[in-house]
Amino acid sequence: MYSILNSLPPILLVDDDPVVLEISIAALQAEGIGNVQVLNDSRKIMPFLETTPVSLIILDLMMPHLTGLDLLPLLIRDYPHIPVIVMTSADDVDTAVYCIKAGAADYLTKPMEIERLLSSVQRALLLTELSRENTTLRDYLLNDCLQHPDAFDEIITSSKKMRAIFQYVEVVASSDQPVLITGQTGVGKELIARAIARLSGRKGAFVTVNAAGLDDTIFSDTLFGHKKGAFTGADQNREGLVSAAAGGTLFLDEIGDLSETSQIKLLRLIQEKEFYPTGSDLLKKTDARIIVATNHDLATQIPAGKFRKDLYYRLCSHRIHIPPLSERREDIPLLLDHFLEKAARALKKPQPKASREVTALLSTYNFDGNVRELHAMVFDAVARSNGGLVTLDCFVGLTRSELPAPDLTPLLPKKELGEALYAHFGRFPTIREVEDYLISTAMGLTNGNQRSAAMLLGIARQTLSKRLNNTAAGE
Incomplete structure (x- = not known):
């Protein structure tokens, strides 16, 4: 189950039966949800909510003093943003219908089925999180602000399209749901992933895996590790990169190149937050946030049988598409100056300036390799320059035939x-x-x-x- 309470207020359990409270707390803690508040007196609920925010209320209907049936309309009226799951020992269809019509998120009967409780809690928390993200995103778009602009310092841009992406990143960074980042090669997908990790508040490491060219055996061993003796040469246990990303972020690049078998394993990892090391029958769990990236159009690969539909839709909780450099040409002069400074520092040379013709011509160039291509071109040009000015002669291979018709x-x-x-x-x-x-x-x-x-x-x-x-x- 997804432990999304890292970014949400606690769950509130309200029941006068200590056994039910104990069982419920134990079940939630087993799924990694330890942020739980308990009340055994229904009269204390409304005063409690006035001072303490909660993400979800699990409410017993049959309690002394003030019943859950009395409280439910008050909770829905005064705290409509908090989902309420009601529980009762009375298996009464009319009561269930009344509660759902009154606004309850779900209706559970006692004796309580643990799996039913956990799935109900999961759905309610996901709705709470999505509602919070939608509200925050709306506020961001209306106010056009960034709360943590320093998280994007590595990304050189003045593009409005990129600023909108930054705003969305700030909204979804604290979520536990996977993030799918798409865009052409060289646009900066990993930089966006790192910004998400920085803003997530997670204390663990940011671990990267390039899935391109990995067959299923190497993919499994790289991510999940192996048990000693699992195969020839496995002379000791090995922790995989999923374990290395515990409490942090696992970034999987080029996931569009994964085999179908590897896609199934990735789906289980994302969906169940669990995996088996190679050669082991001991199930392991993970709390790593998963971010994936690809330069493929995954939606078009589904009909061709190259990408699983269930994995695709599981990855679509949060989607970010980074536009190519050709769609944000206003960034080219900024990137040019930035790379000139960076190259001069790396090559231990005085920082040169770009001639006017270099700036003019690069502004019309179609960068198939995007920012990465511009980075390589500038570094090579600085290495070839002899004075304080980088001219067109320093850009080897940049000829008229390679330049598009200028847009005047x-x-x-x-x-x-x-x-x-x-x-x-x-x-x-x-x-x-x-x-x-x-x-x-x-x-x-x-x-x-x-x-x-x-x-x-x-x-x-x-x-x-x-x-x-x-x-x-x-x-």
Whole structure:
């Protein structure tokens, strides 16, 4: 059972029978829920709730002084956000219907079935947590605020899309439910996972596993460990990484590459919070928070039989999609400066600056490898630079053929193209006038560097030089 009480107030048990209280507490503690408050006098409930927040109330209906039937309407009226599970020794259909209609989350009969109690508590707590997260997320989106901006210091961005992701991360970080992070290679999925771990309040380690290329045997041994003698060469017991992540976070990257057998084992780990080390029949439990990431579209892999539907939906409790760098180009100048500083420090060189043509051209480049590709390009360029300026010549392999056609529309008024032309020229321009305008703009962006301007314009340098000479000659 998911121990989500790490982030929720305690459960309140209300019953005048000490045996029932003892059994209920023991059952909850066995599932890792030790945050429980007890009242054996129903008259104390309302004063107790005025001063103490609770996440769930388990209420006996048949008590002296003030019955549960009397209390239930008052609880639903004054504390509608707290789910109430009612218990009674009377197996009466009419009473059950009355309680459910009055607003009870569930109805249990005595003698109590432990599994029934635990499943009812689990459902009620999950609803409480989801309600809390929805309320918090709504407040975040309305206020556009971050409570812990320092948790995202490793992520360099000014993107509104990324800020919305940060807000969602702050809401779900304390949840025990799994998180599915999707996005292209190199967008920073692990950085988001680390931010979640930092904000979760968990004291355990952040443990990473790259599942790409792992067959089921290696996957099982890596995660679950093995018992001595489990296979040839297993000369001693080995704890797996699930155990290493106890009290912390287990991050599984590239889970879209897992075999079906490994997917089944992962599903059990997430769903039941338990596992068997290889070669052992001793069941182990874990309280590690599980975060997974993939660059695959898992929904499209389900019909092809490459990914299990039940695992996919189990992972969808919290979903985060990180947009590619091409959808947040405003981050490129920030990342460029950040990587220039980082590279200079690593290479023990004075920090250089990027020339205007480098900034202009990189802002139009389609980074298939996203932030990771930009990081590698800048590090290599800094290593090749000799002075205080990183020029286009330092970027080996970055040629005109690899650059997309530049988008010059931001340089024009934000109107339809035809209207923009009229607004700039005062009339519809000739081809020669448009050519002159584009050449002048490209030369300005590149600080007069003909090679870089020619790359922006998509023409040969010799062609641009000839065009400039003709213009200077008045032709």
